[in-house]
Amino acid sequence: MLRLHYNLERVSMGLVAAIIVAASVGGIVEIAPLFTIDETVEMPADLRPLTPLELAGRGIYIREGCYACHSQMVRSLADEIDRYGPYSLAGESAYDHPMLWGSKRTGPDLARLGSKYSDAWHVAHLLNPRAMVPASIMPAYPWLTETLDTGLLSDSLAALARLGVPYAPEMIAAAEADALAQSRPDSDAAEGFLARYGERPALRSFDADPSRLTELDALVAYLQSLGTQTDAPFGILTERSQ
Structure with missing residues (x-):
């Protein structure tokens, strides 16, 4: 793993690509659940808005x-x-x-x-x-x-x-x-x-x-x-x- 990271540091474009992949995975993990939020979050029937x-x-x-x-x-x-x-x-x-x-x-x-x-x-x-x-x-x-x-x-x-x-x-x-x-x-x-x-x-x-x-x-x-x-x-x- 350390050798892989070392090789990535030597190849700037490879390092950039790895950063993009890592950021994308983190983004997907945070964003994907929002597409099903209407199914996973139950709206209370008696919820009232603020006056x-x-x-x-x-x-x-x-x-x-x-x-x-x-x-x-x-x-x-x-x-x-x-x-x-x-x-x-x-x-x-x-x-x-x-x-x-x-x-x-x-x-x-x-x-x-x-x-x-x-x-x-x-x-x-x-x-x-x-x-x-x-x-x-x-x-x-x-x-x-x-x-x-x-x-x-x-x-x-x-x-x-x-x-x-x-x-x-x-x-x-x-x-x-x-x-x-x-x-x-x-x-x-x-x-x-x-x-x-x-x-x-x-x-x-x-x-x-x-x-x-x-x-x-x-x-x-x-x-x-x-x-x-x-x-x-x-x-x-x-x-x-x-």
């Missing part, structure tokens, strides 16, 4: 680099399931563009974070992490109290719809209004929001100030949605425990 407000929060989550310290993927290991909950299914991320599974855990995994803490806890934690977790090394995000810019939400929903996320035309058209309505349950627009997204998404003022829509509202709404878009993982865990 406009949750989607805006996801954008802030990505903008602030939260994914660099927090994964959103529970592995199928007993200690992970005990700590975080049911292991992650590929189908859960079918509407995520890009997906945020990751492997970095400077902070805990967030895949099952939804409803684990109150909105008030999240708000306090984002504004001053050490007030809630004294040993935390997470930075504070005081600028999240700024007003949320909803101007591109319709375009975002339209782009995701082209990628297969089930946003109907009326959802796209009402994206800005629905983002505001989700944080104002007593408003007239809340009825339209419920008609388009149903009762599963949380409908409330996430930062406890319904007079204005802030980036805190959006990010907390997104964090509270994690692990709540489908019940499929919880169903599998229940079946295996019986």
Whole structure:
């Protein structure tokens, strides 16, 4: 084997050809399974897309680099399931563009974070992490109290719809209004929001100030949605425990 490699190094074109072959084999191994992804990945029947407000929060989550310290993927290991909950299914991320599974855990995994803490806890934690977790090394995000810019939400929903996320035309058209309505349950627009997204998404003022829509509202709404878009993982865990 060493002699073969030595001979390849002496013949540059042979070395180039060997590199191409090796890279091609690796590429085929990674790419080929994607051709059968529709058959191997089961889409949860109850999977719902993110609401406009949750989607805006996801954008802030990505903008602030939260994914660099927090994964959103529970592995199928007993200690992970005990700590975080049911292991992650590929189908859960079918509407995520890009997906945020990751492997970095400077902070805990967030895949099952939804409803684990109150909105008030999240708000306090984002504004001053050490007030809630004294040993935390997470930075504070005081600028999240700024007003949320909803101007591109319709375009975002339209782009995701082209990628297969089930946003109907009326959802796209009402994206800005629905983002505001989700944080104002007593408003007239809340009825339209419920008609388009149903009762599963949380409908409330996430930062406890319904007079204005802030980036805190959006990010907390997104964090509270994690692990709540489908019940499929919880169903599998229940079946295996019986």
